[in-house]
Amino acid sequence: MAAQGVTPRSEDYSRWYTDVVQMADLADYAPVRGCMIIKPYGYELWESIKSALDLRFKATGHKNAYFPLFIPMSFIQKEAEHVEGFAPELAVVTHGGGKELEEPLVVRPTSETIIGHAFSDWIQSYRDLPMLINQWANVVRWEKRPRLFLRTTEFLWQEGHTAHATEQEARAETLQMLDVYADVAVNEAAIPVIKGLKSPQEKFAGATESYAIEAMMGNTWALQSGTSHFLGQNFAKAFDIQYLDEDNEQRYAWTTSWGVSTRMVGGVIMAHGDDKGLRLPPRLAPIQVVITPIWKTDEDKETVFAFADKVKAMLEDAGIRLHLDARDGLSPGFKFNDWEMRGVPVRLEIGPRDVQGQSVMSARRDVPGRDGKQVLPVGGLELAIAELLENIQSSMLDAATKFRDERLHECATYDDLKEIVGNGWGLMWHCGTSECEDKIKEETKATSRCFPLDENSEWNPQGATCAVCGKPAFGKAYFSRAY
Amino acid sequence: MAAQGVTPRSEDYSRWYTDVVQMADLADYAPVRGCMIIKPYGYELWESIKSALDLRFKATGHKNAYFPLFIPMSFIQKEAEHVEGFAPELAVVTHGGGKELEEPLVVRPTSETIIGHAFSDWIQSYRDLPMLINQWANVVRWEKRPRLFLRTTEFLWQEGHTAHATEQEARAETLQMLDVYADVAVNEAAIPVIKGLKSPQEKFAGATESYAIEAMMGNTWALQSGTSHFLGQNFAKAFDIQYLDEDNEQRYAWTTSWGVSTRMVGGVIMAHGDDKGLRLPPRLAPIQVVITPIWKTDEDKETVFAFADKVKAMLEDAGIRLHLDARDGLSPGFKFNDWEMRGVPVRLEIGPRDVQGQSVMSARRDVPGRDGKQVLPVGGLELAIAELLENIQSSMLDAATKFRDERLHECATYDDLKEIVGNGWGLMWHCGTSECEDKIKEETKATSRCFPLDENSEWNPQGATCAVCGKPAFGKAYFSRAY
Numbered sequence: 001m002a003a004q005g006v007t008p009r010s011e012d013y014s015r016w017y018t019d020v021v022q023m024a025d026l027a028d029y030a031p032v033r034g035c036m037i038i039k040p041y042g043y044e045l046w047e048s049i050k051s052a053l054d055l056r057f058k059a060t061g062h063k064n065a066y067f068p069l070f071i072p073m074s075f076i077q078k079e080a081e082h083v084e085g086f087a088p089e090l091a092v093v094t095h096g097g098g099k100e101l102e103e104p105l106v107v108r109p110t111s112e113t114i115i116g117h118a119f120s121d122w123i124q125s126y127r128d129l130p131m132l133i134n135q136w137a138n139v140v141r142w143e144k145r146p147r148l149f150l151r152t153t154e155f156l157w158q159e160g161h162t163a164h165a166t167e168q169e170a171r172a173e174t175l176q177m178l179d180v181y182a183d184v185a186v187n188e189a190a191i192p193v194i195k196g197l198k199s200p201q202e203k204f205a206g207a208t209e210s211y212a213i214e215a216m217m218g219n220t221w222a223l224q225s226g227t228s229h230f231l232g233q234n235f236a237k238a239f240d241i242q243y244l245d246e247d248n249e250q251r252y253a254w255t256t257s258w259g260v261s262t263r264m265v266g267g268v269i270m271a272h273g274d275d276k277g278l279r280l281p282p283r284l285a286p287i288q289v290v291i292t293p294i295w296k297t298d299e300d301k302e303t304v305f306a307f308a309d310k311v312k313a314m315l316e317d318a319g320i321r322l323h324l325d326a327r328d329g330l331s332p333g334f335k336f337n338d339w340e341m342r343g344v345p346v347r348l349e350i351g352p353r354d355v356q357g358q359s360v361m362s363a364r365r366d367v368p369g370r371d372g373k374q375v376l377p378v379g380g381l382e383l384a385i386a387e388l389l390e391n392i393q394s395s396m397l398d399a400a401t402k403f404r405d406e407r408l409h410e411c412a413t414y415d416d417l418k419e420i421v422g423n424g425w426g427l428m429w430h431c432g433t434s435e436c437e438d439k440i441k442e443e444t445k446a447t448s449r450c451f452p453l454d455e456n457s458e459w460n461p462q463g464a465t466c467a468v469c470g471k472p473a474f475g476k477a478y479f480s481r482a483y
Numbered sequence: 484m485a486a487q488g489v490t491p492r493s494e495d496y497s498r499w500y501t502d503v504v505q506m507a508d509l510a511d512y513a514p515v516r517g518c519m520i521i522k523p524y525g526y527e528l529w530e531s532i533k534s535a536l537d538l539r540f541k542a543t544g545h546k547n548a549y550f551p552l553f554i555p556m557s558f559i560q561k562e563a564e565h566v567e568g569f570a571p572e573l574a575v576v577t578h579g580g581g582k583e584l585e586e587p588l589v590v591r592p593t594s595e596t597i598i599g600h601a602f603s604d605w606i607q608s609y610r611d612l613p614m615l616i617n618q619w620a621n622v623v624r625w626e627k628r629p630r631l632f633l634r635t636t637e638f639l640w641q642e643g644h645t646a647h648a649t650e651q652e653a654r655a656e657t658l659q660m661l662d663v664y665a666d667v668a669v670n671e672a673a674i675p676v677i678k679g680l681k682s683p684q685e686k687f688a689g690a691t692e693s694y695a696i697e698a699m700m701g702n703t704w705a706l707q708s709g710t711s712h713f714l715g716q717n718f719a720k721a722f723d724i725q726y727l728d729e730d731n732e733q734r735y736a737w738t739t740s741w742g743v744s745t746r747m748v749g750g751v752i753m754a755h756g757d758d759k760g761l762r763l764p765p766r767l768a769p770i771q772v773v774i775t776p777i778w779k780t781d782e783d784k785e786t787v788f789a790f791a792d793k794v795k796a797m798l799e800d801a802g803i804r805l806h807l808d809a810r811d812g813l814s815p816g817f818k819f820n821d822w823e824m825r826g827v828p829v830r831l832e833i834g835p836r837d838v839q840g841q842s843v844m845s846a847r848r849d850v851p852g853r854d855g856k857q858v859l860p861v862g863g864l865e866l867a868i869a870e871l872l873e874n875i876q877s878s879m880l881d882a883a884t885k886f887r888d889e890r891l892h893e894c895a896t897y898d899d900l901k902e903i904v905g906n907g908w909g910l911m912w913h914c915g916t917s918e919c920e921d922k923i924k925e926e927t928k929a930t931s932r933c934f935p936l937d938e939n940s941e942w943n944p945q946g947a948t949c950a951v952c953g954k955p956a957f958g959k960a961y962f963s964r965a966y
Contacts (some may be wrong), residue, residue: 005795030551030597032588037601040546040616047547063523063528068513069621069637075514091553092578093590095898096636097625098571102794105515107552107576107590114513118520133523138621140578153579154552282631 006341008275013219017459020269024278024342026267033382034146034153041342042149042265044286046156049264051135052188052284053158054352056180062160064134067114070105071137075113079238082112085205089141091153094177098151107140111233112206112257115161116239123163123253125244130173131253132162145176149266150223150483157261162252167232170254172229177258181226189264190281190397191215191271192404193225194478196450201434204257208232214449214478216404217270220424222449222482225267266483271400278343279365281396282389287323289315290387291360292335292345294351306458307355311348311378320389340365345392366392408478414440414467417479421446425480427455431466432474440470440479449478489824496702505630507761507825510748512689515603517629519638524562524825525632527769529639532747535671535767536641536960539663545615545643550597552621552781553588558596562721565595568688572624574636590623593688595714598644606646606736608727613656614736632749633706633966640744646724646736650715652755653737657713660741661675661694664709672747673764673880674698674754675887676708677961679933684917685913687740691715697932697961699887700753702908705932705965708750711741749966754883761826762848769802770869773827774843775818777834790838794831794861801865803872823848828875829868849875849882882947891961897923897950904929908963910938914949915957922951923962932961947962 006019021027028040029035038046054064061361071091077083081148091107094100108114117135122132136158143153160177164170180193185193193213203210207229215225235241236252272279282288293308296300312324323344325335333348339347349361360381364372376384407424411417417426421444430436430448437448451459456475464473489502504510509525512518521529537547572767573589577583591597593780598616606614624635643660647653669675676696686693690712698708718724719735728734736770743765755762765771776791778784788809795807801839806827808818815832822830832844843864847855859867890907894900898911904927913919913931935943939958947956 031600032551032553032555032597035551035553037551038549040548043548046549063527065519065523065526066529066639068515068516068518068520069623070516070518088581088583090579091576091588092576093574095575095587096573097627098573104578105574117514140552144580156549377906471640 001157004308005379006275006277009218009273016273016275017266017270020341021275022272026269026278027070027148029146029148032153034143036146036148036152036154037261038156041286045265045268045280046262046285048286049184049188049260050158051169052184053180054136055262056184057134057158057160060132060176060180062134062162062371065133065137066135066137067111067118069108071108071111071114072092073106074102075117076106078113079206079234079283081234086110086141089143091140091142100149106303108137109139109141110257110259111128111135111159112161113234113239114233114320116241116255119161119163119253120241123241123243126165126246128131129165129243129253130169133162134158134160147266148196149262149269151325154315155262157259160256160258164255164257164362165243165245165251165253167254170256171230174209174211174228174256174258178213178226178228181213181228181258181260182447185213185225185267186397187262188281188283189268189271190393190400191225191267191399194450194452195454196452198227198450199430199432199448199477201437202448204229206231206234208234211233212450215267215271216265216407216425217483219270219274220422220480222425222478222480223263224449224482225264225268225269226258226260229256231255234286250289259280271394272299273343276337276368277341279347279396280343282345284391285343285345287342287344288321288346288389289323290339291322291324291328291348291350292332293324293326294332294349297415300352303355304350304352308350311350311360311381314378315382315385318386320382362388364388364392366396376470413465416445417467418444421479422481425449425478427452427476428467429464429473429477430475430477430479431469431471433469434465436468444479445481446479448480449480451475451477489529489758489760492701492756499756499758500749500753501631503760503824509752509761510631512631515636517626519629519631519635519637521639521745522767527762528748528751528767529745531767531769532667532672532743533641534669536663536743537619540617540641540643542589543615543659543663544715545617545645547619549618549620550594550601553589554594554597555761555946556587556589558600558721559589561596562689562717564717567687569593569624571581572626574623574625586796591620592622592624593740593742594620594642594644595718596620596722599718599724599738601645602646602663602736603722603724604736606724606726608922609648609729612646612648612726612736615650616645617641617643626816630749630966632752638745640742643739646719648726648728648736649736650737654713657692657694657711657739657741660739661696661709661711663741664696664711664741667743667751668696668698668708668747671764671766672751673766673876673883674708674750675880677933678937679935679961681710681933682913682915682917682920682931682960684920685931686711686731689714689717691717695933698750698751699890699908700966701756701886702753703890703905705908705961705963705964706746706753707932707965708747708822709741709743709915712739714738729806755879756826759820759851760824762879763826763828765828765876765922768826768828769804770806770825770827771872772798772806772829772831773822774805774807774831774833775815775822776807776809777815777832783835786838787833787835789811791833793868794833794843794864797861798865798868801869803865823836829871834912845871847871849879892904894950900929900950902928904962905964908961910935910959910961911950912947913955913958913960913962914954915960916951916952919949919951927962928964929962930965932963932965934958
């Protein structure tokens, strides 16, 4: 019920973020170190993202399943790079049912190993391929510096796991799912993203190649918002995922995995939020329209509520997600601030004069002040609101794209990059080695985000050299501060 | 792709069950002791149950949220009865991020404690009440004798947690959610259930009173399919959930919790399955209608598939969940068995003669042989199928109800009970003490299922005595073998 303001972004972006998450009732820290409680409003937002993804997974032929939370320690150890990458982050169950376990169980940090084990059982022949599975689950990766939604010891996500007969198919799947993620980010979350290949240092532990969508937050930092991994035959060999091909030969399958997590909620907050709080894109907003009735006398109250109820029923019938703020004892101004804080895209004010005029006063969350207000007649209101919501959705995407594009810089030299780090992303020729990445990170705090697919027509192009070490470049990579 | 038969129920009911679960591709044991892998077909069934429940939770004003998987050991210990009940079943994380933890973390067996902690923070005033929260989550209770869906170390469920200003409200909530569970069981799963009060011995550890819905399986055993607990002020006192009432007095809240789990999938299997395999009620069936095209020549194949595609599009447009079995190289008979095993309510056979007659041959899964078959003209087929599915849904409920009602017995004496145990449930006057329950269990293997609400107009009725010990009876209770 808090309607006090958040810390201004310009003053302390990090505190602004935490203020918004807590004051908009999205989530809070849990009494367990590194963990969070996702409150109803934040969970509804996650459910919107979930539905948008799940629909697309099913449309591309994937099926949901569920695999165990616990993974035998020996499984994790089967893929050498995988165990090396995840060992420092594991939570380990050593006791169960009152006894010490013979083999410790790892709380899944990701499920390539246990699903790889299942696939080796499920896949016998080329007829069983492709195997297209997704899992909605919680995972645990021990986190020393937790941040709500962005980095928590436990988080919610989906992890897709697929197996294919050929390398080509598995590569196509990896890129298809990257496209699905970009589609959801752009068209549902109104967040423009750059699709690219991660450097060897930044890739998933155990992958041959990792791809990601990278989004720019309000402070210009990057947020990796979804990843899609081509796993080659690494896990197929570690878990013996073999199939009999059409010529009766035993072959290893090619696998992929891909995931989006509750981190994306953090992305929505930071890509769109302002000093008044959250701003939610209409397609994901748990509440798209809030009605705030305004009255002074009891007589007015009755008329106003009767009209507000009519408007409510009309809009709900049209499938609009709506809340009528009937709270007593709070001023309209308090309520306006409160719903602005919560990022509701459209506010409808209904007072006695609106009832007389058979109209409502609408206010856009994304356009402050008078410019965002207009009187809408109640006749045809459902169409006007639907159009307004679509308009807000595309305006938000346009604004975020403009903000981002103005902060993308081509950097011909490493000095160019140094100059812009912290105020945007730099696109620079890069060799792809961890030596250069470590040096850049140490000197500028920027990390390599990705080799954007749109900016690299070929890898290892003739004559191109790394802006840092001068050796042959793998391609152009974006560098930026990142979460 | 297995179409071999399951073990007949009469031969070995327990093996029949496992055969159905595995051969219908619902689930399988995981490489982790006590855990299971829910396969896509089983998960879709769970998703149907989930949607049916979630819709009703939201309609009764509850909101979803998410709380941490890990609970500090000290939390579990705060409610004396709670820790005593759950201690033997806990999985404990002792190491995280490469270090031994200062306080071990319990993998949640249920979330009254951590949610109680959150409620004490969220609830300050009577204005914050009622607090109506639900969580969809995985939980872990160490299981020595696992059975797929029925008892597994990890399982999926929902747990509702609510807090109220008065005892009366909390009691009403407890019974409302019991009704919601009964509604889903009866009207979605086509399983008749008996609503009743659990005995003190069988109640939830920490509850004041537990209620359950009890269903009869195909071997007459009972399955507790959902529970709703009135927690009194037990957790409110343990976690200091207090609110300021309208008179400015600090008061403890009254809380409830209630849950349904993947166990209900087991209930669907055992309430309806037969010797051909699974039988799914249409409202929950992932596939409601399967089309099996029948052809011999290539020419026939083309005509048959063109027609089958038309029928498919027509039915899918009407919102019917449908699968067209286009597999090559398998005989129609094999496919029939295969889909019968998977419990699909309606099969449509389409051969060259059906194309000529512009009709399809439908076969009901719940009515074997010729009696279940009829020719349906393609004109208006979507309506005919919708009606047929409704018909199957109600027939399945009728059949399960008839089966159950024939096996419910009034037992005037303990000897009466002994006679019928294993072939039905006995309703008998019962004092409610664990002494009598232990004796009955030892001598007959039957446990007290519940004191049915419909059969007890008052508790401790004048003059009624326990059929076992002769002391005053608390009420009439059902006794039965149970899962």
